[in-house]
Amino acid sequence: MPRVMDDAGAAELSALLQERVRKAIAEAGGWLPFDHYMAMALYEPGLGYYARGGAGIFGTLPGAAGAGSDFVTAPELSPLFGAALARQVAQVLRLGGLDEIVEFGAGSGALAAQLLDAMHAAGVPVRRYAIVELAGALRQRQRQRLARFGAQVQWLDAWPRDPIEAVVVGNEVLDAMPVKLLHFDGQGWFERGVAVAAEAHADADAGEGAAAPAAGRGFVFADRPSALRPPLAERALPGAVLEVHPQAEAFVATLAGKLARGAAFFIDYGFPEAEYYHAQRHQGTLMCHRAHRSDTDPLSDTGGKDITAHVDFTAIALAAQEAGAEVAGYTSQARFLVNCGLLALLQGADVRTVAAAQKLVAEHEMGELFKVLAFTRGLALPAAGLLGFREGDRTHTL
Ligand SMILES: C[S@@+](CC[C@H](N)C(=O)[O-])C[C@H]1O[C@@H](n2cnc3c(N)ncnc32)[C@H](O)[C@@H]1O
Incomplete structure (x- = not known):
């Protein structure tokens, strides 16, 4: 997929954003x-990384100069991701007598197209496919990609006022929600924030704990004492910098509170709390992505690259549960897709299709790092539970 924005245009937007x-x-x-x-x-409207909606954000090919994408998500990698997930979605639609799907953070619209095509092929009626997308430019892209579905696909500007009776899906949306950073210096906890480089220097002289700016950067990290603590704070090593996820937790709590009948499925990279806040991961999981390259400096090239953190699935499950939903499954993406029948979908497929689908489930690719968490409300599940968690459910590890 070619990039629409040239480097000069991108630099101008970055300067405005800074x-x-x-x-x-x-x-x-x-x-x-x-x-x-x-x-x-x-x-930031019109300026932030997702708000620019560059055609190169999502895709499959590593970007040579001026072409390609920044990272690959599962629906971009293989349409069989959506086809397998569709089997799980269909099970819940049937169980609950539902006919609506809600997707949060629909990116290029690839997953929506895959789910709707699969529902059509399986003869499962979908009255409405509602998309909630934060980035205006991506909404535009989705409208073009999904035009063939007509009025079946609708975009919601805000949370629906009525209780939600639907199957909710979100692929790599929780990892794109802003996180707070906490720093432990061995004695106390600090919230890590951002200051302008020159002022931070003055603050550092005044003993406020700002780090020296790297060359060419306008912003620096600066710490302030904080009452906030990460989970398992007692295990933190001196020098630890860890994320906490109040926005993702609030989002899930709101969703679980509004869900009257149905299920929600979130697919993302992440771990349960004990792994997330393990001493080995004492520098946290914050990462930036651009053109299939990653770095750990979110203060450089503001707006020109993705910033993301892994998901603490324990916190997400607790947020859902405390808001009244029932956690109905947690497992690896590989297990989930195989449980949903991915292998049957691959019967007779050509080598390219198999190779792409292999990446979805291979342990060293997306299969193990990515997890699926489901919660339900107002739904009577069969004794065997939800299709995607029938074997290898790991809810007990949360
Ligand atoms: C990493 S992208 C994933 C896109 C797509 N789901 C995929 O798998 O290719 C994150 C998406 O979530 C959207 N997003 C982030 N926070 C959101 C929120 N609170 N509500 C709706 N969309 C959100 C972003 O604008 C973007 O479309």
């Missing part, structure tokens, strides 16, 4: 919590 971030920092008194910075870097 100016806006500087203003936000000034208005906040010289220090912006990292989650505010991340929200602007990704979603």
